[in-house]
Amino acid sequence: MSAALSRLSINQETVRQLSLPELVEGCAKAGIGQVGLWRAPVQAYGVERAGRLMKDAGLTVTSLCRGGFLTATDPAERARALDDNRAALDEAAGVHTDTLVLVSGGLPEGEKDLYGARERIADALAELAPYAAERGIRLAIEPLHPMFASDRCVVSTLSQALDLAERFPAEQVGVVVDAYHIWWDDQVPAQIARAGAGGRIHSFQLADWITPLPAGVLVGRGQLGDGCVDFRSMRRQVEAAGFDGPVEVEIFNEELWARDGAEVIAEVAARYLEHAC
Secondary structure (H helix, E strand, C coil): CCHHHCCEEEEHHHHCCCCHHHHHHHHHHHCCCEEEEEHHHHHHHCHHHHHHHHHHHCCEEEEEEEEECCCCCCHHHHHHHHHHHHHHHHHHHHCCCCEEEEECECCCCCCCCHHHHHHHHHHHHHHHHHHHHHCCCEEEECCCCHHHCCCCECCCCHHHHHHHHCCCCCCCEEEEEEHHHHCCCCCHHHHHHHHHHCCCEEEEEECEECCCCCCCHHHEEECCCCCCCCHHHHHHHHHHCCCCCCEEECCCEHHHHCCCHHHHHHHHHHHHHHHCC
């Protein structure tokens, strides 16, 4: 592995067309030693089997995505969500990662109280954080762009994520600094510094913001360099805040998924060196 690529992590969704063994092979050929995994393909392959595959290949699993969706008001739905997050934590331990990414959840149908929804997230974290700590897993709250606030994530800014995380020990709950979701926020430099001072940057992710947005917003992330995000500046900010961990490229893009996966991995590596180093 080259020193320049030593911190690069390929998120599995960037090359979702690849099976887990193909992902391992593609990373080996590209000289990349880190990956971020997703629960559904890991479950399909088998959690223990996936963990052995990564370990035997010498790959570090930088995160497992995703837990969360913790805003339900119905007691039965809340109980199911908590059970699913405990299962996600067990799976994270099974693939030998120390970080579970949380997408907090949107507003329940008929609800309009953002503040109440965020408080329910805090209540859920109070139950999940000790369980995570017992397994050596950190919970990483990911703020999503405000366009997702109604249906996917009522946590829209790094400040809101930190307001939740700071109620718990830093080794239990932190945040994801995802360039795609927070690049627009003029408070980001100050909030990155705040997160770093508290030891709460648990994941750093990259994808570009391209316009016009594709029809399917969820799969509208751009390859590094194709949009307007200043990755190099944000990387300097997180490093100045004390973060020296993996830089995970997570791109949801149907055009990338339609291409040869090994080719996409090679392109991600080249774009990472060009735009984020």
